[in-house]
Amino acid sequence: MLLTKFDPMRDFRDLEERMASAFRLPEIGSELSNVSGFTPSVNTREGDYAYHVEVDLPGVKKDDIHVDLKDNVLTISGERKTKKEVKEKDYYKKESSYGKFQRSFTLPDNTDAENIEANCKDGVLEVVIPKVERSKKEAKKIKIK
Structure with missing residues (x-):
């Protein structure tokens, strides 16, 4: 008889791995590896007098960035369009990276x-x-009728 150690979290880890593999990008070198979205990294912090949102947008022109506020939701969106071109005597290489992005934040009252x-x-x-x-506001007493 083979004894195995009971691990109540094993099923959750297996599920997590299956979900992660469903959303992984294709391997480098495959046909679809150049198709990927662009999700900029965001740092948020709270100061004494303001909230700060810092978004890393390398290669994105200022004209391609939009900051909107609607219904107390701040939305930062835009598009990155970059091309990298290398011309050498014995080879030519051109890489393009495109991607639309959008991040939204609900603002405090x-x-x-x-x-x-x-x-x-x-x-x-x-x-x-x-x-x-x-x-x-001062506390207000409400009469019960």
């Missing part, structure tokens, strides 16, 4: 939507979302 600023420098977009002081 204490944000000043009228004074949001965005600045793009050296491939990094920084969006500064100022905070507003919440008016502290």
Whole structure:
């Protein structure tokens, strides 16, 4: 009789691996390996007077970036279009990387939507979302009828 150690999380790990393999990109060198999306990395932080969203957008022109605010949701979107070309005596290589991206963030209630600023420098977009002081309302007694 063979004894095996019981692992209650094994089924979850197997499921996680199957789900991850379904969304993996094809191997390098395969026909579909050049087809991939572009998802920029984002850093968010909260300061004393504002929230900061920093998005890494290497190779994206400022005119190809859109920052929109609708229904208290900040959406950063755009498209990256880059081409890398190498011409040598014995070979020619041209690589292109295209991809649309979109990231959305629900803003807290204490944000000043009228004074949001965005600045793009050296491939990094920084969006500064100022905070507003919440008016502290006094407690109110409600009569029961």
